[in-house]
Amino acid sequence: MTTGATMTDDELRDRTRALLEEVDPHEVDQYTFRGAQFDAGLAMIHFPEGKGGLGLSRGKQAVVDGVLREAKVPYHDLMVNPIGIGMGAPVVLNHGTEAMHEKHLRKIFTGEDIWCQLFSEPTHGSDVAGIPSRGIRDGDEWIVNGQKVWTTLAHVSNYGMLLTRTDPDVPKHNGLSYFVLDMHAPGVEVRPLYQITGEAEFNEVFLTDVRINDDQRLSEEGDGWRVAITTLMNERVALGGGGGGKGGGPIRSLIDTWNTRKDDLDASARASMQDKVSRLWIEAEVLRLTNQRAKELAKSGDAGPGGSVGKLMSAEMNQRIYELTMDLLGPDAMLHEPGYPMTRSDEAHAFGSLTGSFLRSRANTIEGGTSEIMRNILGERILGLPGDVRVDKGVAWSEIPK
Ligand SMILES: Cc1cc2nc3c(=O)[nH]c(=O)nc-3n(C[C@H](O)[C@H](O)[C@H](O)COP(=O)(O)OP(=O)(O)OC[C@H]3O[C@@H](n4cnc5c(N)ncnc54)[C@H](O)[C@@H]3O)c2cc1C
Known part of the structure; x- marks a missing residue:
């Protein structure tokens, strides 16, 4: 059989139609159908085989989606888990352990686990590398304190992609670490923020002595910026x-x-x-x-x-x-x-x-x-133009005037 990397568009369409015949999306719930789609490698087509994809270029997803659209597959897709699918999955794939792949990728795609992104803080949005929230090591755990803001879908999320400062005494980009945060952990408090639309699609998230096990760290210590x-x-x-x-x-x-x-x-x-x-x-x-x-x-x-x-x-x-x-x-x-x-x-x-x-x-x-x-x-x-002015370049974060 043709494997993913050599698959033509017609073969991809056939594979998608076979999925539709095997699991009728109109007869089962979205989790069951999306799970089967993941298992068939048709979820995130550019992911490796066995991890929801077939190792094809990202653009080939349009071929699969076209067949699913024609079949009127009842799923409101990216609106349900846009951050999990758009960002959580590639981050876990590229930086997570095999155990994390197993635990998260399929459930992100089905929408069983909603994810949010805990980057912006009240004082730092564009300059997110300068965030002041702090993670301090305590044995096998980290204790995190700080405040996040504008966190889309935090109120329905099971997991958050958390960027926090674990070393204040090095330049700002070098002192960050990146964790998968259980949004139901003690000390995580989510409060709604209402937008001009009247909707509270995003939130403030307060982190008070939140304990995260070190095995939930997605980056090397201090290398969170690369994952960010x-x-x-x-x-x-x-x-x-x-x-x-x-x-x-x-x-x-x-x-x-x-x-x-x-x-x-x-x-x-x-x-x-x-x-x-x-x-x-x-x-x-x-x-x-x-x-x-x-x-x-x-x-x-x-x-x-x-x-x-x-x-x-x-x-x-x-x-x-x-x-x-x-x-x-x-x-x-x-x-x-x-x-x-x-x-x-x-x-x-x-x-x-x-x-x-x-x-x-x-x-x-x-x-x-x-x-x-x-x-x-x-x-x-x-374009390779000269860089933005960076007065804090090379300065330890703790030395930057706040
Ligand atoms: C609908 C919505 C959803 C969001 N969801 C999330 C989320 O889920 N998770 C999350 O972490 N964040 C989220 N954000 C936050 C978003 O990433 C930040 O609002 C954004 O990065 C800007 O940061 P800021 O609001 O602090 O503005 P600031 O960084 O304070 O910027 C203020 C102004 O200064 C300009 N500016 C800043 N720096 C420069 C520069 N170097 N050169 C030129 N101009 C500059 C900016 O363009 C802007 O006009 C969301 C925001 C919105 C509106």
């Missing part, structure tokens, strides 16, 4: 790579709104709007193809700095798409659907309304790294 980089690069791919096929994702909302509203416009407004809608459609298609090309090259969770291209472009484009959608809605854009304010869903971005999506899109240029930071990364790591 894997996380952040995969986050940018996950944030920039969505869309659900040609004409899918946010641009679909704009096209649908255009189709229902265009007849309300007079001739000149209609011509002007049509021009703007067409330009955004082209931009969305260019982004989709750019992401597709990047994914064809990427393997095994090694996302590289190129993910920042898609992240930057999709964040800014989403905002323009929803701004134009609001223009098309006219005065109706002033009305927010019932449910505002103060909802707390177990999904990321759970609202269905256009106005909700418009408000949510304001966060796109902040979450996962701001657009300014994306431009810095592209400038320095891809």
Whole structure:
């Protein structure tokens, strides 16, 4: 039989159809079907065989997803566990032990275990390498104290990717360690933070004398920044790579709104709007193809700095798409659907309304790294331009003025 690495698209489609015949997704719950998908190597296609993938390029996932979409597989996928699938799985694969692979990868994919990312702190978001939360060793355990903020889905998560300072007396990037945190451990307190949408999709997380066994450490001591980089690069791919096929994702909302509203416009407004809608459609298609090309090259969770291209472009484009959608809605854009304010869903971005999506899109240029930071990364790591000013370079973290 053809193994993953040499599989053609047709063979991949056949394999996906065989899965659908073997386990009917309309007859079993999502965990059972997703588990079978994982076992068949069709979950995260760029992962190694036996670990949810077939060792193919990341872009081949679109072939599998296309067949599943046609079969109307009832799973709301990335909205349920976007951080686990987009970031937790590649981090565990690349930096975790075999025991961690066994324990986590399948349950991340099925959605049995929801994951969150515990990086940002009140004083440090863009400059996350400077975080002050502290982990102090105590025998086989670490005792962690500090506060995280903007932690998406922490309220429904079983596990968190925790970055914390374990050595304050070396330069900031060298004194961090990275752990898998049990979110139900004593001392972990999660409090909701409400966004402009009225939803509390993210949280404050307080860590008070939280004990973590050393076997939950994903990095070498002091080498957490390297694991953080894997996380952040995969986050940018996950944030920039969505869309659900040609004409899918946010641009679909704009096209649908255009189709229902265009007849309300007079001739000149209609011509002007049509021009703007067409330009955004082209931009969305260019982004989709750019992401597709990047994914064809990427393997095994090694996302590289190129993910920042898609992240930057999709964040800014989403905002323009929803701004134009609001223009098309006219005065109706002033009305927010019932449910505002103060909802707390177990999904990321759970609202269905256009106005909700418009408000949510304001966060796109902040979450996962701001657009300014994306431009810095592209400038320095891809274009090779001179670096940002770093006055704390080489200075022990404890010596940096706070
Ligand atoms: C919806 C949403 C979900 C999030 N989810 C999570 C999560 O799950 N886990 C998590 O850990 N974090 C999460 N975040 C936090 C996010 O990563 C940070 O908000 C982001 O990195 C920016 O950090 P900050 O808010 O501290 O802003 P700051 O870093 O204080 O930035 C303030 C402003 O200064 C600019 N700036 C900062 N440094 C530079 C520089 N060197 N050059 C040029 N401009 C600069 C920024 O672009 C920004 O405009 C989330 C944020 C949002 C909005």
